[in-house]
């Protein structure tokens with residue numbers, strides 16, 4: 001997974017240089033397989049092994065950085081626009097409680113499909 | 125007497141004109157054979173008056189000897205000629221020095237493989253082999269990778285049919301050996317392995333050496349000691365080595381081992397992708413679940429296991445940046461080793 005160094009910084013204060021952070025992550029169990037620069041931005045290529053599904057996101061890696069460096073993890077506020085319960089329901093049924101103790105689903109409404117803004121394209 | 129002379133004269137002319145071996149032989153039969161002209165004459169000796177017989181007998185014998193002599197001369201001339209001809213045909217200079225015999229060279233992969241096995245045999249490991257075509261049970265299940273386990277994604281597997289596959293690592297031989305033998309054991313397993321990958325650092329077919337050691341009280345310290353001394357043998361004592369926590373389903377805890385980049389010395393370059401380190405092998409303490417599959421008591425025994433890619437070691441050792449060079453059999457490449 002490609003992790004932009006600057007993006008990580010939105011979730012956790014990083015005082016280390018990219019190379020130092022890469023070493024710390026690698027030695028902490030998240031291997032940084034490559035360290036590269038794309039358009040002046042530093043990218044960490046993090047190899048996530050099958051036992052670390054919790055790190056399959058920028059937030060997941062940021063939590064790991066926080067745990068390794070001791071810097072506080074900053075949860076970004078993202079309040080829902082409305083707290084009203086929607087009318088739509090997703091029908092679903094758990095067939096085996098042992099294999100799937102908990103199943104969650106959410107309906108998001110009011111989506112308009114249009115071209116992504118530039119900042120989002122950069123990140124993707 | 126006249127007759128003898130006439131025969132002798134005729135024979136001399138005929139023989140001197142002969143140009144090939146076969147005609148010469150025919151003449152010999154004509155004059156000297158059992159029914160030859162001279163032999164016939166001898167039969168008539170009895171018809172002569174007794175006084176003339178010895179004279180006549182001597183004349184015939186002289187003629188016989190002379191003709192024999194002519195034929196022998198001609199014969200030896202023929203032999204000289206054919207000897208000369210054959211000498212001209214294949215000129216042989218027996219004074220030339222001998223040509224050096226062309227011997228092949230050991231392929232860099234075999235060379236590194238032998239070197240690795242030699243180091244481990246010095247450390248007391250013995251060698252075992254297993255089949256290239258494996259079953260799902262040995263390649264995955266008995267190594268604590270049940271069907272649908274997420275870690276199966278770590279190996280892009282080539283299936284033959286149903287549960288039969290081309291082994292993706294040499295680890296199944298761990299199971300095969302442990303099923304048959306009890307601890308203590310220290311074994312290395314060289315062999316070909318197969319994956320559905322192909323680029324400058326990955327080949328569909330490549331070589332691995334698997335190693336494992338099982339005994340009472342084996343610790344991670346033993347693993348670290350054995351692998352560090354192995355890497356020092358191969359890359360030299362001055363190279364830095366680090367053990368980095370990792371994950372494999374068949375070991376717990378697991379560690380990958382990195383060697384300081386041989387190209388840039390740790391500053392970061394294209395080969396080490398900016399990290400300064402190059403991964404060289406995977407290792408760990410054998411998971412107690414694996415021991416259960418081979419009916420070892422995990423309370424009594426512990427062990428470590430490791431696997432390394434021979435191509436990777438050869439690339440680092442010789443500074444080769446494209447794995448495909450090993451399989452193209454280009455003599456310009458192979459002669460350099």
Ligand SMILES: [Zn+2]
Pocket residue numbers: 385386387388389390391392393394395396397398400401
């Ligand atoms: Zn390097």
